Amino acid sequence: MPRILDIFLDRKTNRACGNYPDHEALFVGLAREESDAIRCLSARVAGSIFKIGKNHRLTNDDIEELICDCITLCLQKIKTGKYVFQGYAPATFVIEIAKNKAQNYRRNAMRYETLDIETVGEKSDEPDYVSLVETELLEKLLSQLDASCQNLIRLKYLEERKDKEVIELKLTQYTTVDALKNNRARCMKKLLINVIIY
Amino acid sequence: MPQLSNYQINKLSNSFNMERLDNKIEQYILGELGEKDRIVFEETLKTDPELAQSVAAHRALMERLEALRLRKKVENVLKEADFGLKGRRKKFLGRIFWGFAMALALVVGAYWFFQQKPAITIPKTMEPQVQPSEDKKPSDSAGPEKMAQQELPPVPPDIPKRPKTAETPKRLLALAHAYQEAPETSIIRDSREALPDSAKTITQRAAEQYAKGNFAAVVQMLLSQDRVAQDETALFLRASARFKLGQNQKAASDFEALNDSFEFNYKARWNYMLCQLALGEMDKVHTLLKEMEVDMDSPFRGKALELKSKL
Numbered sequence: 181m182p183r184i185l186d187i188f189l190d191r192k193t194n195r196a197c198g199n200y201p202d203h204e205a206l207f208v209g210l211a212r213e214e215s216d217a218i219r220c221l222s223a224r225v226a227g228s229i230f231k232i233g234k235n236h237r238l239t240n241d242d243i244e245e246l247i248c249d250c251i252t253l254c255l256q257k258i259k260t261g262k263y264v265f266q267g268y269a270p271a272t273f274v275i276e277i278a279k280n281k282a283q284n285y286r287r288n289a290m291r292y293e294t295l296d297i298e299t300v301g302e303k304s305d306e307p308d309y310v311s312l313v314e315t316e317l318l319e320k321l322l323s324q325l326d327a328s329c330q331n332l333i334r335l336k337y338l339e340e341r342k343d344k345e346v347i348e349l350k351l352t353q354y355t356t357v358d359a360l361k362n363n364r365a366r367c368m369k370k371l372l373i374n375v376i377i378y
Numbered sequence: 379m380p381q382l383s384n385y386q387i388n389k390l391s392n393s394f395n396m397e398r399l400d401n402k403i404e405q406y407i408l409g410e411l412g413e414k415d416r417i418v419f420e421e422t423l424k425t426d427p428e429l430a431q432s433v434a435a436h437r438a439l440m441e442r443l444e445a446l447r448l449r450k451k452v453e454n455v456l457k458e459a460d461f462g463l464k465g466r467r468k469k470f471l472g473r474i475f476w477g478f479a480m481a482l483a484l485v486v487g488a489y490w491f492f493q494q495k496p497a498i499t500i501p502k503t504m505e506p507q508v509q510p511s512e513d514k515k516p517s518d519s520a521g522p523e524k525m526a527q528q529e530l531p532p533v534p535p536d537i538p539k540r541p542k543t544a545e546t547p548k549r550l551l552a553l554a555h556a557y558q559e560a561p562e563t564s565i566i567r568d569s570r571e572a573l574p575d576s577a578k579t580i581t582q583r584a585a586e587q588y589a590k591g592n593f594a595a596v597v598q599m600l601l602s603q604d605r606v607a608q609d610e611t612a613l614f615l616r617a618s619a620r621f622k623l624g625q626n627q628k629a630a631s632d633f634e635a636l637n638d639s640f641e642f643n644y645k646a647r648w649n650y651m652l653c654q655l656a657l658g659e660m661d662k663v664h665t666l667l668k669e670m671e672v673d674m675d676s677p678f679r680g681k682a683l684e685l686k687s688k689l
C-alpha cells in the first residue's frame with residue numbers, strides 16, 4: 181500500500197522538495213551539493229527538458245544525458261560564482277541551459293549524419309567539461325596513470341579528502357603532508373601530459 | 379600586502395627555482411601558499427611565460443576534475459532516486475498499472491455485489507396456519523368454512539417464519555375440499571332404502587347423517603375404534619366426515635389406515651393427500667401427487683395432474 185501511494189502521489193519528489201520551501205532555499209541546497217536539492221531540481225526540470233529534447237528530435241538516451249549535463253553545469257556555475265541567486269527559480273536557469281545545449285546536441289548529430297562543413301555547430305566560448313564525452317575522456321586518461329597516482333588524484337579531487345585526513349587514515353603510502361603534495365603534483369603533471377597528448 | 383624589496387624577491391625566486399616550481403602550482407591555485415611564497419610566485423609568473431602556461435593548464439585540469447566529480451555526484455543521486463527518464467517512465471507505467479488494477483477491482487467488486495442472490499423473503503400475504511380444534515361436541519363445532527375464516531392470532535415479528543409457498547391456507551383448504559373424493563352415493567342410497575332406523579346398521583345411519591351434512595354426528599356415531607376396525611366403509615365415512623369438519627390430522631390418520639383396503643385404497647390415498655394439502659404440508663402433497671402421476675393404474679392420475687397445475 182505505501183508503495184502504491186508513493187507511485188500515485190509521487191511522494192519521493194514531494195518529500196525531496198519539501199525541504200526547500202522557496203527558490204533561495206533550493207539555491208542554497210544546490211550550492212551545498214545536497215542530494216535532496218539535486219533530486220528536487222531534477223524532478224522540476226525533467227519534464228520540460230524532455231519536451232525540449234523531443235522538439236529537437238533527440239533520443240531518450242540523449243535527453244537523459246542532457247538532464248544530467250544541465251544539472252551538473254548549474255552546480256558548476258554556482259560553485260564558480262558565475263550563477264548568483266537573483267530571485268528566480270534554479271529550474272528556470274537549468275531549462276535555459278537545456279535549450280542551448282539541445283541545439284548543440286542536434287547540430288552534433290547532424291554533423292555526423294552529413295559531411296557538410298556548414299552544418300558544423302559553433303562552439304561555445306567556455307569549454308564544456310561537464311558533458312559525458314569530456315568526463316568519460318578524463319576518466320580514461322586518469323585510468324592510464326599508475327595506481328598510486330590515480331589514488332592520490334581521486335582522494336584529493338574526486339573525494340575531496342583533506343591531506344591531513346589522508347595521512348591520518350593512511351589511505352596512501354605517504355606519511356607526511358609534504359610528501360603527499362609533492363607526489364600529487366608529480367601525478368598531476370603526468371595527467372596533464374596525457375591530456376595534452378590526447 | 380607586505381612589501382618586499384627586489385633583492386628579497388630575487389633571493390626567494392632563486393630558492394624556488396631550486397625546488398620544482400611545479401610543486402607549488404597546485405598550492406598556488408588552491409591558495410595554500412604562504413604570503414611571502416605567494417608574492418614570489420606571482421612575481422615569477424610575470425617573468426616566466428612557461429610557468430604561467432603551466433599554471434593555466436593546471437587550472438583547467440583541476441576544473442575538469444571538479445566537473446567530473448560533480449557529474450558523478452549528480453549521476454549517483456539521479457540513479458539512486460530513479461529520477462531519470464527511465465524512472466519517470468517506470469513511475470508513469472506504475473501509475474497506469476495500479477490505476478487499472480484498482481479500477482478492475484472496483485468493477486469486479488461491484489459486479490459481485492450486485493450479483494448476490496437476494497435473501498429469501500417471506501411474502502407478506504402468508505398467514506400462519508392455525509389448526510382447528512379437534513374432538514369438539516357436534517353442537518359446538520364450527521364448519522370448516524367458518525374455521526377458515528377465523529381471525530388468526532398475529533405472529534410475533536422476531537420468530538423466523540417458515541418459508542411457505544405462495545398458496546394461502548384458505549386457498550389450499552378450498553382446493554382440498556373441492557377435490558375431496560366423497561363417499562359413494564350407493565352407501566347413502568342403500569341406507570335410505572333399508573329397513574326402519576331400528577333395523578339399520580350404524581354405518582347406514584352414519585351414511586344418512588353424512589348425506590344430511592351432519593358430519594359431527596357421523597364422527598360421534600363412528601367414534602369407537604372397534605366399530606370401524608372391521609368396517610372399511612365406516613372408517614371411510616368417519617374419515618370423510620372428519621375431513622369435512624376440518625379435523626384434517628385425524629382424517630389423514632383414518633385415510634392412512636385404509637391404504638391396504640381393496641375397495642378404498644385409491645380414494646383413501648387421494649383424500650389423505652388432500653388432508654396434507656389442507657394442513658399445508660406441501661412437500662408431502664407434491665410427493666404424493668408425483669406418485670399418482672407416475673402410477674398409470676391410479677384412477678386419480680388425471681386429477682393429480684390437474685391439481686398440480688393449480689398449485
